[in-house]
Ligand SMILES: Nc1nc2c(c(=O)[nH]1)N[C@H]1C(S)=C(S)[C@@H](COP(=O)(O)OP(=O)(O)OC[C@H]3O[C@@H](n4cnc5c(=O)[nH]c(N)nc54)[C@H](O)[C@@H]3O)O[C@H]1N2
């Protein structure tokens with residue numbers, strides 16, 4: 052029997068008196084009793100089982116600061132989660148001008164009231180303590196305080212100098228997946244039509260560039276086909292390289308509630324680690340790293356061999372079947388078994404699970420996206436759904452997941468290198484249309500080659516042609532691969548760096564100018580989650596000191612630079628979040644991501660709404676592709692496609708000839724081995740990723756007591772066999788080394804795949820003050836990762852590399868600091884105390 056997640060022990064308590072609820076209806080639904088749960092020990096809270104096709108029950112989660120009573124809350128301010136891509140709707144509790152807690156919004160389509168641990172506790176990171184409150188500039192090698200005028204004038208002077216001396220190519224912008232839509236759009240306009248630079252990208256390049264790319268390759272355009280409500284209907288759910296339990300915990304709660312209800316779906320998990328998803332899976336495959344294409348080719352082979360292709364759908368809606376069928380013909384389960392190092396029978400079982408499904412939901416994330424054949428593999432998942440006609444109806448959907456909360460907006464607004472509104476840079480009519488929206492000459496918008504991707508921008512900075520880099524909402528000195536190189540680039544005298552952040556991060560330490568930004572809850576704006584749901588996030592409290600919303604900073608820069616349109620009027624003609632949103636609506640009108648029907652008023656008064664929403668009467672669009680693939684039409688499509696092996700763009704003429712009527716594209720690819728394979732010197736495969744309790748480089752979650760205590764320091768995971776072979780035991784301090792560098796970490800022995808080691812990438816140097824030059828202090832996973840990327844999406848390969856692990860000192864009985872109730876659970880629980888949060892981590896749920 053597979054272990055079932057035990058219901059957490061709960062404490063009954065009476066509902067507090069005087070609680071304010073938004074509507075009479077939710078008051079009526081309120082239970083007399085609430086349960087209180089330690090949400091560090093029991094991250095997913097109590098279960099509310101439900102059956103296929105019935106609505107997911109509501110459950111309102113809340114957490115208030117110790118000593119704060121419900122009646123102390125003066126205002127509940129609407130927002131949504133900002134520490135992952137799920138977009139869980141929540142209200143922020145405010146008292147005496149401070150945030151004092153949060154609660155989930157029960158009426159919202161996304162979460163029906165639930166919140167994950169990062170959202171229940173993460174708001175504490177806003178508190179001023181060590182927030183940046185004034186701009187800083189570098190003087191004689193040191194960062195010193197200054198006022199906004201001086202900092203902005205310095206940036207403006209440098210920008211103008213560079214534009215004059217070298218032209219727009221000297222200036223680059225590297226932004227985020229964590230700002231708001233209004234901010235990205237403003238940045239895209241000023242970078243593209245103001246400066247006129249091709250160098251604008253987001254950290255979304257490291258994150259879900261492959262999600263966007265795979266959608267373009269298969270459907271001609273970005274846009275998530277599926278909806279979270281597909282979980283309510285699916286009879287099979289397949290997760291490819293996606294640890295949803297830890298990275299979108301509320302989406303996992305929805306799956307758990309189906310699993311615990313009548314008619315549970317069958318679950319396929321493809322992941323080398325024993326994640327909470329793997330533990331609940333009907334079939335768990337733990338393949339050799341970097342073999343996703345081989346495995347998926349075998350699943351496609353079996354789909355065809357067993358006659359499970361939906362011939363009518365394929366004929367009517369797709370092109371490329373013959374080529375795909377020919378390509379996977381030899382990809383039998385036995386063939387894939389050799390490459391993936393899995394039993395052929397297990398692959399066959401997985402093929403049965405997806406092939407026998409009538410309502411299949413698949414999700415894809417970093418185990419696929421951060422690998423050497425990222426796009427080729429992600430596209431095979433789309434192929435599986437196209438072959439089986441599993442799109443556009445309840446339960447049949449693909450979620451090419453996002454990771455960051457606002458990554459969808461980075462993409463839509465064109466702050467990720469693409470043109471805003473999913474316009475096609477190779478289509479002159481799309482460029483002309485954008486020029487019309489902006490009232491500029493089309494030639495002013497750079498479009499004569501593919502947009503510069505982030506890895507390329509850093510290369511140009513290294514070579515000295517990029518002379519100014521403005522970094523907003525990202526911490527590349529911890530999150531980019533091969534950190535020694537990244538530090539050297541950011542520290543170059545020839546590069547003028549501006550860093551716009553909340554804290555003095557590892558990256559800010561290397562900057563020439565540091566701008567203090569306001570963040571979530573301190574500013575207003577909208578953002579869109581992984582299933583296209585748009586939420587409005589209102590300002591709840593004032594930012595600390597002189598910190599300003601990113602939008603204000605960008606508007607200020609545009610004004611000081613004097614950017615104008617072709618009539619001499621201001622290029623950026625808006626002045627606040629709502630007017631920026633209205634400007635974006637005009638840019639999105641008629642495009643697939645159409646926001647025309649949304650307004651701040653509508654989003655404020657109701658719950659999240661999914662785009663496209665073309666007019667005021669539209670309720671939004673739950674699923675895309677309910678009847679064909681209109682956005683793949685040559686005149687509409689965002690991309691004419693790329694060669695899946697080389698990434699070379701396909702030209703418009705070829706696309707038009709191949710796909711004149713705009714059908715979905717079945718795209719074939721061959722498995723190729725990863726560039727860096729294991730050797731005698733580096734005999735282990737290294738992968739990196741996340742844990743439930745931390746977000747990225749921990750600038751927020753590292754400052755939250757409940758979250759930090761659950762995973763306070765770096766560790767490395769290894770299987771029992773590999774540990775025994777090296778004479779290593781739980782807690783031993785080891786060096787994990789690759790040809791790039793090494794990390795010192797405490798060993799956790801787990802049930803992960805033999806031959807693989809895993810490092811969490813969250814731990815940098817800001818809170819230890821350690822210097823990476825010192826072997827003892829080196830703890831950022833990216834000291835070890837390689838500068839290389841998927842040829843199609845240009846996403847770096849954080850999940851593939853070769854490493855060795857060697858003993859530094861014995862633990863002497865001290866276990867590693869890794870959590871015990873996640874993928875890092877020890878294979879032998881005996882010597883390791885369980886992860887708990889205690890009274891400070893109690894949160895209530897009204898179910
Ligand atoms: N708690 C938490 N949640 C987050 C974030 C966070 O930092 N912390 N970040 C957010 C962001 S930006 C992102 S992008 C998402 C990422 O969310 P996920 O993609 O779910 O997270 P990862 O841990 O990066 O990787 C997922 C899994 O890929 C597996 N994997 C590694 N190599 C392979 C392989 O070769 N094949 C397959 N099939 N699987 C492999 C790993 O074992 C791992 O369990 O999470 C979002 N949510």
Ligand SMILES: Nc1nc2c(c(=O)[nH]1)N[C@H]1C(S)=C(S)[C@@H](COP(=O)(O)OP(=O)(O)OC[C@H]3O[C@@H](n4cnc5c(=O)[nH]c(N)nc54)[C@H](O)[C@@H]3O)O[C@H]1N2
Nearest residue numbers: 258524525526530551552568570739740747748750812849
């Ligand atoms: N080895 C390895 N490396 C990885 C990954 C991996 O799996 N393994 N995953 C990659 C992925 S998927 C991602 S998304 C990246 C994440 O990498 P980063 O983006 O570098 O990580 P964060 O820590 O989220 O950095 C965001 C920064 O923005 C700041 N910030 C937060 N809110 C705001 C705001 O409103 N305004 C401004 N101006 N700043 C703000 C935060 O303080 C923080 O410094 O890491 C990538 N790197």
Ligand SMILES: [Mo]
Nearest residue numbers: 258259454455
């Ligand atoms: Mo990400």
